[in-house]
Amino acid sequence: MSKTLGIGILGCGNISAAYMRLSPLFKGIEVRACADINEAAAKARAEEFGLRAETVDGLLAASDIDIIVNLTVPAVHYEVSRRVLEAGKHVYSEKPFVLSLEEGESLAAIAKEKGLRVGSAPDTFLGGAHQLARHLIDSDAIGKVTSGTCFVQSPGMEMWHPNPDFFFQTGGGPILDLGPYYVSNLVQLLGPVKRVCAMSSAGSEYRTITSEPRNGEKIKVETPTTIHAVMQFQSGAQITYCASWDVWQHGHSNMELYGRSGTLHVPDPNFFGGEVRMTDKGRFVTLSEAWNHPFSKSNDRGHANYRTAGLADMALAILENRPHRCSLEFALHVVDVMTSILASGESGTFIDIKTTCERPEALDPQAAKGLLV
Numbered sequence: 001m002s003k004t005l006g007i008g009i010l011g012c013g014n015i016s017a018a019y020m021r022l023s024p025l026f027k028g029i030e031v032r033a034c035a036d037i038n039e040a041a042a043k044a045r046a047e048e049f050g051l052r053a054e055t056v057d058g059l060l061a062a063s064d065i066d067i068i069v070n071l072t073v074p075a076v077h078y079e080v081s082r083r084v085l086e087a088g089k090h091v092y093s094e095k096p097f098v099l100s101l102e103e104g105e106s107l108a109a110i111a112k113e114k115g116l117r118v119g120s121a122p123d124t125f126l127g128g129a130h131q132l133a134r135h136l137i138d139s140d141a142i143g144k145v146t147s148g149t150c151f152v153q154s155p156g157m158e159m160w161h162p163n164p165d166f167f168f169q170t171g172g173g174p175i176l177d178l179g180p181y182y183v184s185n186l187v188q189l190l191g192p193v194k195r196v197c198a199m200s201s202a203g204s205e206y207r208t209i210t211s212e213p214r215n216g217e218k219i220k221v222e223t224p225t226t227i228h229a230v231m232q233f234q235s236g237a238q239i240t241y242c243a244s245w246d247v248w249q250h251g252h253s254n255m256e257l258y259g260r261s262g263t264l265h266v267p268d269p270n271f272f273g274g275e276v277r278m279t280d281k282g283r284f285v286t287l288s289e290a291w292n293h294p295f296s297k298s299n300d301r302g303h304a305n306y307r308t309a310g311l312a313d314m315a316l317a318i319l320e321n322r323p324h325r326c327s328l329e330f331a332l333h334v335v336d337v338m339t340s341i342l343a344s345g346e347s348g349t350f351i352d353i354k355t356t357c358e359r360p361e362a363l364d365p366q367a368a369k370g371l372l373v
Contacts, residue, residue, distance in 0.1 A: 005315045006064045008089075009034040010056065010080060011071030012045040014161075015094060018307045019069060020049040022300065026312035026371055028319060029067075035059040060087040067092055067117075067315060074171035078103040081118065085110045090318065092119040092311045092326075095180035096335050099171050101354060104332040111328065117317070119324055120331035123310025125185045126363045127272025128296025133257075133264055134362050135291065136278060137189055142259030145190055148239045151252035152178045152270075156245035158209045158219065165219050167245075168207055173223035174243035178270065179338045180331075182255070185269035186231070186239060187330065189257070192356045193337045194234045200224035200345025203246030229341045234356070241341075272296070273304030293365045294372060312371050313363075325360035333357040 007029050009016050016034065023031045033052040036042040046053035054062060060083060068084045070077055070093040078098045084091040085107065097120035098104040111118050124130065137145065152174065157164040166172050187193065202225045206218045226244040233239070242252075255266040262281060267274025273296045278285055295306045310326035317324035333355045340351040 003319060004028060004030050005066040005318065007031045007311070008054070008059045008062060008065040008068045009045075009071060010036070010059060010068050010084070012036040012038070012041040013071065016045055016071050017048075018305070019071070019311075020045065020051070022305065023308045023311070025299075025306065025373060026308055027373055028315035029308070029312050032064055033059055033062060060084065060089070066090060067311070069311060070094060070097075073166045074099060074176065075166070075169065078107065081107055082110060085114060085116055085118070088114065088116070090117040090119075090314070092314055093121065095121045095331075096171075096176050096338065097328075097331050098335055099176070100339060101332070101336050104328065104335055108328055108332070117314060117324065118328040119310060119314040119326045120328070121310060121326065122181050122184055122269075123307065123313075123326050124181055124269055124272050125188045125360075126295060126309045126313070126325065126368070127304060127306065128291075128293030128365075128368070129267050129272065129274045129276050130185055130188070130269060131293055131295070131363050131368070132276050132287070132291050133266045134189055135364070136264060136276070137257070138362065141262065141278060142257070142264050143261035145235070145237045145257050145259045147237060148255070148257040149252070150182050150186070150239060150241045150255045151250065152182060152254065153242065153244040153247035153250050153252070155248050156207060156225070158207045158211065160211050162211055162213065164207075164209060164211070168219050168221045168223060168225070170222055173225060174245050175224070175227050175338050175342055178243060179341075180334055181269040182241060182243070183334045183337050184330070185255070185266070186233075187334060187337075187357070188360050190233050190235055190237050191359055192234050192333055193353050194232050195350055195352045196229055196231050196337060196340050196344055197350045198227055198229035198341045198344040199348070200227040200342065202226070224342065224345055227341060227345055229344070231337065271303060272306050273298070291365065294368045309371060316371065323361070325363065327360070329357045330360055
């Protein structure tokens with residue numbers, strides 16, 4: 001097998017540019033072609049990044065494509081990924097890769113039958129900041145984590161996104177859109193979730209777009225836009241998680257984890273970098289400068305942005321015959337947690353999580369360097 005796997009991008013919207021721009025940083029992958037149901041969008045992206053524009057069927061059949069990256073809208077992630085697997089190719093999907101446990105189990109069965117891999121974003125938990133937090137927890141630097149809080153709150157997406165409709169449809173909302181970053185990071189830090197409870201609501205029935213080119217159009221809200229949840233982990237930790245698109249301003253930290261001997265302040269898991277702060281009991285301590293993680297370094301418009309790290313890790317895992325970190329089992333557990341939070345918000349009951357998973361292998365500085373060209 002070649003030491004480089006051919007990558008095809010299916011879906012040429014906003015996020016596709018990041019994959020195309022950043023993929024050359026990594027070993028094991030080469031983006032060769034792209035496709036979209038809007039063929040003009042595929043041609044425009046192909047010209048922008050020097051790729052081959054394909055039809056959807058052409059990309060599925062292309063002999064030089066080993067992995068297809070599914071960047072379609074969440075409502076069709078399952079159907080598109082199923083077609084990719086049935087075409088005999090590995091698939092790596094944007095988050096969430098499915099919208100139900102049943103869809104994830106269906107993809108798992110097809111992948112097992114065909115000997116193929118399924119991977120899923122987000123891969124931001126592989127960032128230097130979050131891997132430092134993992135290292136500190138695994139080193140017992142704050143003692144056993146007993147509780148914590150997470151807040152991801154804003155006024156929404158309709159002020160900046162050109163086509164924000166899908167954010168407010170089934171498959172969107174702050175839990176399924178932003179939750180993957182937070183829940184994935186919590187699971188890689190603390191292990192699997194045991195049960196959840198939640199309350200949910202929508203701040204308004206319609207949202208008004210104020211971005212261009214659709215300024216003034218209204219969107220019907222079909223999913224909760226404020227959710228307050230509690231997650232109980234198998235480790236015993238209890239984490240309060242608040243996600244909302246009905247908040248103009250707040251003063252909460254993104255993520256705080258409380259251990260028996262200290263507190264860990266973890267930056268926004270939507271990003272790879274940021275400042276990790278730790279206390280020894282109540283006193284802040286200076287963290288070691290020796291943690292020189294490559295995915296903490298600013299490389300993209302003033303930020304540490306290593307999107308496609310998860311895709312590259314999956315490609316190298318295929319070549320090296322080892323597990324990949326952004327795995328189906330890990331992503332499916334995260335989906336199970338998120339959909340259970342939504343179900344609890346509707347029913348007002350505690351819900352036991354049906355799935356479990358292993359924590360992904362840590363990505364220390366040396367391992368991260370091994371993914372880079």
